[in-house]
Amino acid sequence: MSAASFSSLLQASEKRSPFEDLIGSGQGSNSVAVTALPQGTVRKHFKGYEEVIIPQTPTAQMKPGEKLIEIKELDDFAQAAFRGYKSLNRIQSRIFQTVYHTNENILVCAPTGAGKTNIAVISILHEIGEHFKDGYLHKDEFKIVYVAPMKALAAEVTSTFSQRLSPLNMCVRELTGDMQLSKNELEETQMIVTTPEKWDVITRKSSDMSLSMLVKLLIIDEVHLLNDDRGPVIEALVARTLRQVESTQSMIRIVGLSATLPNYLEVAQFLRVNAETGLFFFDSSYRPVPLAQQYIGISEQNFVARNELLNEICYKKVVDSLRQGHQAMVFVHSRKDTVKTAEKLVELARKYEGLELFKNDAHPQFSLIKKEVVKSRNKDLVQLFDFGVGVHHAGMLRSDRGLTERLFSDGILRVLVCTATLAWGVNLPAHTVVIKGTQLYDPKAGGW
Numbered sequence: 001m002s003a004a005s006f007s008s009l010l011q012a013s014e015k016r017s018p019f020e021d022l023i024g025s026g027q028g029s030n031s032v033a034v035t036a037l038p039q040g041t042v043r044k045h046f047k048g049y050e051e052v053i054i055p056q057t058p059t060a061q062m063k064p065g066e067k068l069i070e071i072k073e074l075d076d077f078a079q080a081a082f083r084g085y086k087s088l089n090r091i092q093s094r095i096f097q098t099v100y101h102t103n104e105n106i107l108v109c110a111p112t113g114a115g116k117t118n119i120a121v122i123s124i125l126h127e128i129g130e131h132f133k134d135g136y137l138h139k140d141e142f143k144i145v146y147v148a149p150m151k152a153l154a155a156e157v158t159s160t161f162s163q164r165l166s167p168l169n170m171c172v173r174e175l176t177g178d179m180q181l182s183k184n185e186l187e188e189t190q191m192i193v194t195t196p197e198k199w200d201v202i203t204r205k206s207s208d209m210s211l212s213m214l215v216k217l218l219i220i221d222e223v224h225l226l227n228d229d230r231g232p233v234i235e236a237l238v239a240r241t242l243r244q245v246e247s248t249q250s251m252i253r254i255v256g257l258s259a260t261l262p263n264y265l266e267v268a269q270f271l272r273v274n275a276e277t278g279l280f281f282f283d284s285s286y287r288p289v290p291l292a293q294q295y296i297g298i299s300e301q302n303f304v305a306r307n308e309l310l311n312e313i314c315y316k317k318v319v320d321s322l323r324q325g326h327q328a329m330v331f332v333h334s335r336k337d338t339v340k341t342a343e344k345l346v347e348l349a350r351k352y353e354g355l356e357l358f359k360n361d362a363h364p365q366f367s368l369i370k371k372e373v374v375k376s377r378n379k380d381l382v383q384l385f386d387f388g389v390g391v392h393h394a395g396m397l398r399s400d401r402g403l404t405e406r407l408f409s410d411g412i413l414r415v416l417v418c419t420a421t422l423a424w425g426v427n428l429p430a431h432t433v434v435i436k437g438t439q440l441y442d443p444k445a446g447g448w
């Protein structure tokens with residue numbers, strides 16, 4: 001973390017937020033400027049660095065009268081898309097009335113893992129319900145467009161929704177990159193999963209409006225990317241959708257799904273979401289697994305000494321987690337740094353006699369799995385395996401990446417050092433996540 005951002009974090013801890021009581025309310029219409037660190041935050045000083053420990057937010061209590069909606073209460077056709085589920089979770093139950101029974105635009109901001117996929121499913125079921133007439137689904141009347149932030153995610157969304165909607169005979173297809181769908185394929189498809197860039201290109205061709213005229217529901221996943229480099233593309237396609245709604249006077253419902261955004265009121269306004277009725281904001285007290293955070297600011301100026309310290313701190317955090325019997329993931333900024341950091345962890349473990357914490361050779365399947373691992377031509381993967389450490393980045397072969405993911409998820413690897421690519425689209429459970437360094441090199445600016 002840079003010195004400037006760390007000091008602003010510390011300054012923030014000294015202010016009290018006027019909205020403190022609202023944080024954790026999980027309600028929609030208040031603009032909460034988070035300017036203070038939560039109560040219970042502790043600051044510790046060490047040689048060369050300072051640590052700020054933010055305790056986990058307690059899980060929000062059920063409100064009086066709040067109840068979970070059971071799947072068996074849903075319409076028969078809707079139950080088919082929820083096979084294997086007993087009930088909607090808290091967030092889904094809270095938004096159900098608006099998402100399923102109305103055609104309002106909505107924006108849902110919720111922490112990761114809160115179950116936003118099922119919110120999209122509910123909005124799709126509403127749309128399907130609109131076209132169920134005389135016991136028959138009029139599939140040619142509508143198209144649903146799901147905008148996923150990247151190609152890899154679009155593929156995953158396509159497969160998830162194909163499976164969920166297969167009992168309803170809905171056809172879900174991916175349309176990304178330089179992919180084309182034939183006229184026939186488009187006709188057969190009710191749900192198109194695409195990326196902002198691809199949908200932008202398709203809708204920009206004003207000569208052929210036949211597809212966009214059929215769109216009745218536009219789901220935009222990870223809409224917080226509006227704040228990012230990709231923002232202008234998302235903005236353009238939303239603006240075009242809104243213009244089409246105005247000029248044709250036909251409704252296209254917009255459903256925005258997002259991580260918790262600080263400026264959700266503005267995003268809601270932009271998506272034409274009514275802040276009173278269509279905006280749902282759930283803060284970290286709705287996380288399925290509460291999150292405690294620790295920030296470390298390094299004051300050491302010398303580059304080599306700072307790196308050494310960074311590695312030592314990283315090692316210490318990983319060991320703290322392993323001692324409690326939990327796996328750990330370490331995120332680094334470059335592919336090269338994955339192996340370097342993994343090797344450094346092993347070196348420090350040797351130095352501090354901590355190797356036994358990392359190694360997992362007593363695992364009943366260790367020798368069997370080792371036979372599979374040694375077949376890999378990735379020598380780092382093979383060497384690090386013996387120490388219970390794995391690496392994962394986009395430059396590795398897909399088979400090696402897949403193997404590493406499996407070994408970590410089965411608990412055979414105790415530590416995984418990876419780049420941010422793993423955070424997109426792969427769900428791996430880890431109790432502890434260390435983000436090693438928050439400074440990113442920006443080639444455009446030519447600096448950190």
Ligand SMILES: Nc1ncnc2c1ncn2[C@@H]1O[C@H](COP(=O)(O)OP(=O)(O)OP(=O)(O)O)[C@@H](O)[C@H]1O
Pocket residue numbers: 085086087088089092110111112113114115116117118
């Ligand atoms: N009603 C439910 N009952 C039980 N499990 C659920 C329910 N809704 C969602 N889940 C589970 O919660 C997990 C997280 O759901 P999901 O991937 O939709 O979260 P998300 O909010 O989209 O997360 P992300 O921000 O990471 O995309 C999944 O494993 C899903 O099966």
